[in-house]
Amino acid sequence: MYLIRLTLVLAAVALGGCKKLFPDYRTRTSYFRNPVSGSLPDSLLTCVTYNIQLGFRDGQDPWDATQKGGSAAQLDSIARVLSRVKPDIICLQEVPRNRSNSATQDFTEQLAARLHMNYAFGAHAHNEPRGVQPPKGEWGNAILTRFTINSIENHENEYVSKWRRRSILAAEILVGSRPVRVYSLHFDPLPTAAATAATYFQERQDEAQLILGDFNMFEVHELPSTKYADVLNTFSPPFISVDRIYFSVGRFKTRSVDFIPHSVGVSDHPAVYCRLAWQ
Template identity: 30%
Template sequence: MSLRRRIRLPHLLLITALSGALLGPPAAVGAPSRTVPLRVATYNIHAGAGMDNAFDPDRTAAGLRALQADVIGLQEVDRHWGARSQWRDLAGELAERLGMYVYFAPIYSLDPAGPGGPRPEFGVAVLSRYRIVSAENHEITRLSTQDPNPSPAPAPGFGEVVVRVKGQPVHVYVTHLDYRPDPAVRVAQVADTRRIMAEDRGPKILLGDFNAEPGAPELAPLWKELTDADPGAPTFPAQDPVKRIDYVAVSKAAQVRGVWVPESVASDHRAVVADLVLRGR
């Protein structure tokens, strides 16, 4: 029996939306067509700061809007985290500005600074024009940045949502892999990712900052089941990028029709955008 616990829609209202309602217009639901187009993107938003390290959520929102994507995976997302992002809920604010649904999956969720205050949280998020019908924050191996003497251990922050795209359920995962030069933690994280994704069926899309380039040995197992939507361009740093560490990867039930890296300094990373076609059932 699987031990996975999936959050169903009524509970999603409490953790992903402002004012107790999911953000964005209701999506149309109909019979799935034979092929379904979907534009997806991944973007490490650097907690709302650009290459100039200035916090500017207006600039972040404008950069996301320009992608014109149906589903966006975000990394380095603050929710009441600290002064660098003015203690604001970036996940909720960006969703509201773009008129999209949102699911936030914290990596860190700390005790409030005072009684009744919000929990400072940092993690990943999914924005979607399509209704999110279920969501889960999975644990993968991490080396905590909040512990002065960390050891690799399971921790949350691997987000999964199911969105229904014109009647077809699609699994979308968003991740942020370990940044350290030693690949050992990323090796474990890739193994965790493959195990989690293997439990699902149908179209699967993995979005994230992998902190490793495509030829890195620790990423090789991913390409056994997934196709790297290679834009042929680097993504980091945003100003004069020299390496590609941000990815859109898809299962065999999705075909990549086009992929590109828009020029922007709204973050220290550039986004990756991919036009997909989902194969009908």
């Protein structure tokens, strides 16, 4: 009997040890920090969306375990790109956290420190270069801002498998005395992605909303034009990009929209920015 009990105990310990080797795909890391005091808003709100390709430059392959990204120099390059437009709110996609081929493990924190901003991060799932086991790193979305972040939600929008999961990071940001709901997203190009997200956004349609990200589509018909304005279609001819910005109708008015110069090369995507006025 003693030997049977001892065997069971040892088996339980072994299983516990094995569980620690492999990630729990039911959990996704999400957090926010306010290391800087919230700033007062200007007359215009400058918003940016930028897919940073896991901290790798254009032409590099973040899925190749032999290639290294996320260096201090790359962080500096991304910070320089973003600083050119003096942003108030930045939504980032393909943000690495603890990936094995990233020189910087706390990528969001280091970039926010360079820009003197508050920050939030929300993971899609565990993520590593091809062949790396067990996968301990993650990738996801981030929101950086010079305003105070009140709260966040990391909402799962798409689930195909443990390897194909996408989340939407939502943050309530206090812009002066006005709360604004900001979303950073990166759709897997599935036919249901936009419709599922539109339902989620409209749960809070009475709030001021800013929706930024890599939609992996050039138009998002699922966001009704009576409720959401497409910043890239404000002017003629419209801007063509999968990286897009929307806001809730009646809350803001677009003053300008453009691509940040020299953002392609630092990443494989352009950084898109706009300046909005309150209505």
